[in-house]
Amino acid sequence: MGVPKEVYQMEIAVRQHLPMLRPAQQSGLVWWVYGTILAHSACQTAVITALRWYGSFGTLRQRLREWLYDGPDKAAPCHSQVEVSRCFEGLLRWLLTGWQGQELALALDVTLQGERLAALVVSVLYRGSAIPVAWHLLPANEKGAWMPAILKLFRQLRGAVPATMRVLVLADRGLWSPTLWRELRRFQWHPLLRVQNHMTFAASGRDRCPVSALVQPGQAWVGRGRLGSPKRARLSVTLVVVWSADQKAPWAVVTDLKTNEVGVSWYALRMWVELGFRVLKSVGWPWQRSRRTDPARVARHWLVLALATFWVMVYGTRVEEAERYGVAPARMRTPPAPLINPYPRRVSLFQLGLQCLQRLLLQGRWWQRWWLVPEPWPDPPPGLVIFVLEET
Numbered sequence: 001m002g003v004p005k006e007v008y009q010m011e012i013a014v015r016q017h018l019p020m021l022r023p024a025q026q027s028g029l030v031w032w033v034y035g036t037i038l039a040h041s042a043c044q045t046a047v048i049t050a051l052r053w054y055g056s057f058g059t060l061r062q063r064l065r066e067w068l069y070d071g072p073d074k075a076a077p078c079h080s081q082v083e084v085s086r087c088f089e090g091l092l093r094w095l096l097t098g099w100q101g102q103e104l105a106l107a108l109d110v111t112l113q114g115e116r117l118a119a120l121v122v123s124v125l126y127r128g129s130a131i132p133v134a135w136h137l138l139p140a141n142e143k144g145a146w147m148p149a150i151l152k153l154f155r156q157l158r159g160a161v162p163a164t165m166r167v168l169v170l171a172d173r174g175l176w177s178p179t180l181w182r183e184l185r186r187f188q189w190h191p192l193l194r195v196q197n198h199m200t201f202a203a204s205g206r207d208r209c210p211v212s213a214l215v216q217p218g219q220a221w222v223g224r225g226r227l228g229s230p231k232r233a234r235l236s237v238t239l240v241v242v243w244s245a246d247q248k249a250p251w252a253v254v255t256d257l258k259t260n261e262v263g264v265s266w267y268a269l270r271m272w273v274e275l276g277f278r279v280l281k282s283v284g285w286p287w288q289r290s291r292r293t294d295p296a297r298v299a300r301h302w303l304v305l306a307l308a309t310f311w312v313m314v315y316g317t318r319v320e321e322a323e324r325y326g327v328a329p330a331r332m333r334t335p336p337a338p339l340i341n342p343y344p345r346r347v348s349l350f351q352l353g354l355q356c357l358q359r360l361l362l363q364g365r366w367w368q369r370w371w372l373v374p375e376p377w378p379d380p381p382p383g384l385v386i387f388v389l390e391e392t
Contacts (some may be wrong), residue, residue: 003054004034004054004361004364005364005366006034006360006361006364006365006366007030007031007034009366009368010030010033010034010366011026011027011030014026014029014030014307017090017091017093017094017097018087018090018091018094019090020083020086020087020090021082021087022080025067025080025082028063028064028066028067029067029082029303029304029307031051031063031064032047032064032067032304033304033307033308033311034051034361035047035048035050035051035064036050036285036304036305036308037308037311037312037354037357037358037361038050038051038358038361038362040284040285040354040358041285041286042285042286042287042290042301042304042305042308043286043289043290044061044064044065047064048060048061048064062075067082067300068082068292068297068300068301069081069297070296070297081300082300082303084299084300084302084303085134085156085299087303088133088134088153088156088157089156089157089159089160090160091133091134091303091306091307091310092124092133092134092157092160092161093159093160094310095124095131095133095310095372096160096161096162096165098314098335098370098371098372099371099372099374100335100338100371100372100373100374101338101373101374102164102165102166103165103166103168103374103377104124104161104165104166104167104168104374105124105125105167105168105170105266105269105374105377106122106123106124106125106133106157106167106168106169106170106189107122107123107125107130107169107170107171107269107270107272107273108120108121108122108150108153108169108170108171108175108180109121109123109171109172109175109270109273109274109277110146110174110175111277111280111281112140113140113281113287113288113290113298114140114288115140115141116139116140116293117137117138117139117140117293117295117298118137118138118139118140119135119136119137119298119302120135120136120137120138120146120149120150120153121134121135121273121277122134122135122153122154122157123273123276125170125269125270125272125273125276126272126313126349126372126374127313127316127317127320127345127349127374127375128272128275128345128348128349128375129272129275129276129279129313129348129349129350130272130273130275130276130277130279131276131306131309131310131313132276132280132302132305132306132309133157133306134153134154134156134157135153135299135302135306136149136150136152136153136299137295137296137298137299137302138295139295146175147177147179147180150175150180151179151180151183154169154183154184154187158187161189163188166190167187167189167190168189168190168192168266168269168377169184169189169190169191169192169193170192170193170194170266170267170269170270170273171191171193171194171270172194172270173193173194173195173196175193176193176194176195176196178235180193181193181235181254185256190255190256190257191254191255191256192253192254192255192262192266192267193253193254193255194251194252194253194267194270195211195227195252195253195254197210197211197212197249197250197251197252198210198211198212199211199227199228199252200227200228201214201225201226201227201239202225202226202234203223203224203225203239203389204223204224204225204389206225211239211241211250211252212241212249212250212252214239214241215241215242215243215250215387216243217243217245217247218243218244218245218383218384218385219243219384219385219386219387220240220241220242220243220244220264220380220384220385220386220387221239221240221241221386221387221388221389222238222239222240222241222259222262222264222386222387222388222389223238223239223259223388223389224236224237224238224239224258224259224389225237225239227239227254235254237254237255237256238254238255238256238257238258238259238262239252239253239254240252240253240254240255240262240264240267242264242265242267242384244381244384245381245383246381251267253267259388259389259390260388263377263378263379263380264380264384264386265377265378265379265380265381266377266378268378269377269378275348276309279309279350280305280309283350283351284305284308284309284312284350284354285304285305285308285309287301287302287305309350311353311357312350312353312354312357313349313350313353313372314353314370314371314372315352315353315354315356315357315360315367315370316348316349316350316351316352316353316354316356317349317353317370317371317372317373318332318356318367318370318371319352319353319356320345320349320352321336321373324336329356330367332369333369334369335371335373336373338373338374339373339374339375339376
């Protein structure tokens with residue numbers, strides 16, 4: 001099989017940042033990702049079609065399939081398979097080598113593949129989208145606790161994040177758990193977790209009430225107090241309740257940050273993870289069409305999706321920054337200054353990056369310099385009236 005120059009360059013990067021994979025596993029991952037980007041799809045047939053110049057259909061199919069298999073299921077049974085969970089720390093560490101800034105927003109969420117599979121995913125929130133860095137696949141609609149798997153994902157990522165970086169972790173109300181709260185605080189990360197509106201809250205010197213009772217439409221409220229039922233152990237939290245004009249009902253989130261440190265609109269970042277799932281499932285690498293049902297094989301396939309998304313977002317960053325400064329992307333050699341005021345995005349970063357990367361790969365080119373420049377966390381919308389209960 002002939003190997004293009006850019007595939008060698010991709011292998012060098014994978015070898016450097018994912019050394020826990022064996023050489024054959026690194027090579028197989030690169031061929032999967034290379035074909036996925038060219039095909040604009042991670043479906044096996046589409047990837048094989050994109051790689052048809054480098055081997056016969058049968059040879060390519062066997063190579064791609066065996067990369068996903070457990071060792072005993074391979075044509076030559078062995079004890080070696082891709083242990084995808086060992087790659088999570090390396091993947092996040094790789095992403096952070098080009099990260100410009102000391103603030104990082106992570107999102108925990110769940111996405112489904114019909115009624116077959118559920119994916120518990122931790123993603124880096126970035127410029128209107130999300131890059132998955134850790135995941136756990138399990139059968140959908142199956143009874144069992146998710147929290148042990150979720151806590152394990154965060155423990156696997158912890159070592160990749162420098163102690164000097166401020167980390168915000170967002171999750172929707174369906175994933176609220178005091179156990180998760182305590183674990184994130186133990187890491188010295190800052191939870192920003194949504195809670196149900198019927199939960200009660202007692203601010204200092206005030207009566208206990210449902211969190212939704214603290215605001216009216218067009219208002220936001222921030223204050224310290226105790227969350228939870230009087231009959232149970234209560235958490236001391238900072239509560240942020242927002243009911244902006246475009247919301248049908250208020251949303252409430254809890255954090256350990258002080259009232260003057262948390263932004264009332266920061267939870268809006270969580271919407272980016274939905275756009276990230278859209279990349280994985282439809283507009284990007286239509287994982288939703290995959291017929292795989294074995295959680296271990298699908299978890300390995302997700303490593304392909306994650307790395308392809310990461311590289312596309314890197315290239316999209318450079319294209320978007322080049323347009324911002326009015327220069328050709330190839331002429332940019334150093335990271336630009338971090339954004340202060342993000343500008344309206346007419347084309348998604350993913351689409352910009354995919355078009356650029358596909359064109360360059362077909363020309364046999366690969367950029368060695370890369371960076372990720374996050375946008376500032378969002379400010380409150382105009383007209384929102386904010387009440388802050390000062391800490392005593």
